[in-house]
Amino acid sequence: MDIIVEGLLKAFHLLFSLDREVLTIAVLSLQVSGLATMISLFLGISCGTAVALTEFPGRNLVVSIINAGMALPPVVVGLFVTVFLWRNGPFGFLELLYTPTAMVIAQAIIATPIVMGISLAAMQSLPKKLRLQILALGATRLQMLWILMREARLPLLAAVMAGFGGVISEVGASIMVGGNIMGYSRVLTTATVMETSRGNFDVAIALSIILLLFVFLINLVLTLVQQRERPR
Amino acid sequence: MPVLTVNNLKVERGGITDLDIPHFDLEAGESLALLGPNGAGKTTFLLTLARLLTYSQGELLFKGQDISLPAMAVSYRRRLAMVFQEPLLLNTTVFRNVAAGLKIRRLDKREIEKRVAKYAELVRITHLLHRDARKLSGGEAQRTNLARAFATEPEMILLDEPFANLDAPSRDALIDDVQGILRQTGTAAILATHDRLEALRLADRLAVMEGGKIIQIGACQEVMNQPVNEVVASFVGMETVFSGDVLNAADGSFVVAVAGHAVVALGCVEQGEKVLCCIRPENIILSHDHALEGTSVRNNLPAKIVKIIPQGPFLKVHLDCGFFLASYVTQQSLENLALREGKDITVSFKATAVHVIRREKRAPLTAAR
Numbered sequence: 001m002d003i004i005v006e007g008l009l010k011a012f013h014l015l016f017s018l019d020r021e022v023l024t025i026a027v028l029s030l031q032v033s034g035l036a037t038m039i040s041l042f043l044g045i046s047c048g049t050a051v052a053l054t055e056f057p058g059r060n061l062v063v064s065i066i067n068a069g070m071a072l073p074p075v076v077v078g079l080f081v082t083v084f085l086w087r088n089g090p091f092g093f094l095e096l097l098y099t100p101t102a103m104v105i106a107q108a109i110i111a112t113p114i115v116m117g118i119s120l121a122a123m124q125s126l127p128k129k130l131r132l133q134i135l136a137l138g139a140t141r142l143q144m145l146w147i148l149m150r151e152a153r154l155p156l157l158a159a160v161m162a163g164f165g166g167v168i169s170e171v172g173a174s175i176m177v178g179g180n181i182m183g184y185s186r187v188l189t190t191a192t193v194m195e196t197s198r199g200n201f202d203v204a205i206a207l208s209i210i211l212l213l214f215v216f217l218i219n220l221v222l223t224l225v226q227q228r229e230r231p232r
Numbered sequence: 233m234p235v236l237t238v239n240n241l242k243v244e245r246g247g248i249t250d251l252d253i254p255h256f257d258l259e260a261g262e263s264l265a266l267l268g269p270n271g272a273g274k275t276t277f278l279l280t281l282a283r284l285l286t287y288s289q290g291e292l293l294f295k296g297q298d299i300s301l302p303a304m305a306v307s308y309r310r311r312l313a314m315v316f317q318e319p320l321l322l323n324t325t326v327f328r329n330v331a332a333g334l335k336i337r338r339l340d341k342r343e344i345e346k347r348v349a350k351y352a353e354l355v356r357i358t359h360l361l362h363r364d365a366r367k368l369s370g371g372e373a374q375r376t377n378l379a380r381a382f383a384t385e386p387e388m389i390l391l392d393e394p395f396a397n398l399d400a401p402s403r404d405a406l407i408d409d410v411q412g413i414l415r416q417t418g419t420a421a422i423l424a425t426h427d428r429l430e431a432l433r434l435a436d437r438l439a440v441m442e443g444g445k446i447i448q449i450g451a452c453q454e455v456m457n458q459p460v461n462e463v464v465a466s467f468v469g470m471e472t473v474f475s476g477d478v479l480n481a482a483d484g485s486f487v488v489a490v491a492g493h494a495v496v497a498l499g500c501v502e503q504g505e506k507v508l509c510c511i512r513p514e515n516i517i518l519s520h521d522h523a524l525e526g527t528s529v530r531n532n533l534p535a536k537i538v539k540i541i542p543q544g545p546f547l548k549v550h551l552d553c554g555f556f557l558a559s560y561v562t563q564q565s566l567e568n569l570a571l572r573e574g575k576d577i578t579v580s581f582k583a584t585a586v587h588v589i590r591r592e593k594r595a596p597l598t599a600a601r
Binding site (some may be wrong): 127129130132133135136137138139140143147150151 | 279282284306309310312313314316318320322323332333336337380384390
């Protein structure tokens with residue numbers, strides 16, 4: 001019990017004293033996961049919408065692959081990103097392994113199918129004739145897509161939450177492709193794993209609390225926006 | 233010049249022809265109703281006319297201009313409006329819904345406000361403008377939908393059964409309003425419906441569709457009174473349709489043998505020809521003991537009442553006189569004649585009330601009236 005109390009006290013001390021190392025880790029976590037989420041939103045919403053609005057042979061197979069991708073294990077993503085970015089790998093010449101960029105790539109790969117799957121379901125849940133109605137109002141295809149996205153904004157916000165939640169809390173891929181280098185590629189999850197393995201539970205608890213705070217605050221904002229729009 | 237001209241239009245899906253329209257015209261300011269059962273191709277036709285459905289072949293001319301090129305689809309659609317059966321409102325306020333088509337056209341804010349106010353007033357939704365569109369009743373939602381369409385001030389409007397989901401009072405009121413707006417704006421309109429009364433209230437011309445084809449098109453009274461075949465006849469309310477052989481024909485009138493009776497009708501047919509006779513229920517008179525014999529009513533047949541069905545202000549009487557007949561009577565007539573199921577009665581109808589379709593040639597006969 002003492003270990004938890006000590007851990008909590010240390011955590012609050014680190015938090016309120018704005019410990020430089022902890023701050024660096026927290027900021028990098030936000031940057032990496034934020035950028036990965038943005039990339040996944042761009043790819044996921046556009047591809048999810050495209051698949052939802054078009055008919056083509058093998059569409060069901062594509063939808064199944066997207067849905068399976070929502071459960072993509074981070075360590076598998078980490079493994080393949082490592083292989084591709086390895087010195088002798090196909091993209092080894094880019095020298096991205098053990099950099100925050102590699103972490104962004106891995107996290108974007110994890111989040112994209114999540115966003116894509118939810119976007120696809122969101123777009124499919126809109127009445128099919130709504131597309132025709134919007135076009136009949138004189139909309140161009142781009143205007144139609146924009147209006148449809150606005151109509152599906154509630155589930156699309158859920159996609160943002162799920163995508164961000166999926167990457168800010170993952171550890172396997174980040175540790176494999178980022179290397180957990182202090183001051184460079186160490187993020188909240190990788191640092192928590194490391195501090196726990198070292199027996200520094202106080203620091204690990206502090207990092208966990210920051211991680212939970214981030215997840216909570218970001219989801220709180222998105223939830224408030226979503227619930228304001230909720231049909232009554 | 234017609235607003236819209238269609239030539240050799242075909243829509244094929246999976247090797248099946250969904251729509252086949254050799255020629256179709258819509259004149260400026262004209263209202264035309266597409267009448268037909270579900271699956272007749274009315275919606276397919278409207279979607280194709282709005283360039284929302286790809287057609288396999290054909291030519292679409294809007295005010296004489298060929299609008300077949302894909303690049304012209306958006307600019308063409310901005311000259312028309314389409315209203316679907318479901319209101320399909322956007323998840324926002326009524327104001328923003330009515331303004332949707334105007335925002336798409338990037339009109340300035342003042343013009344948008346002006347148009348929204350004008351058309352909201354015309355369809356009586358001014359008091360709803362700041363309401364959430366998700367909280368509207370069915371009638372209010374469809375009014376918003378119509379305001380959204382009319383606010384774009386289209387040159388042609390396509391109405392795909394817009395009144396089908398409404399209760400009777402809302403439907404009646406909305407039909408009146410739409411009629412008023414069409415008259416006021418002079419917008420050419422095509423209304424798809426399976427309700428002939430709705431069609432008659434709004435349309436100048438009727439086109440009856442079946443199996444993706446227009447099987448008859450013409451002025452309302454012409455289609456209503458001279459259907460070209462059984463399908464059109466049943467759809468325009470000629471509930472009594474029976475076939476018979478022409479016994480003799482002379483001087484523009486002839487006698488048809490039907491279930492042991494001789495029915496007199498007008499028209500030019502040949503002896504021995506097979507014909508279909510169609511009679512509207514409102515043209516059949518019921519009486520006791522051949523009371524109308526000796527008058528100008530030339531057909532008086534004995535019949536038995538099979539069924540009496542209340543239909544709003546009238547009652548529909550199903551009769552058996554060797555073939556099926558239907559007649560409308562008022563409640564007062566029902567009581568005066570003491571009509572009841574199983575009772576024997578005389579049915580009478582004029583020779584001019586019989587519309588004859590020649591079975592072999594499938595062409596309508598124009599009876600001299």
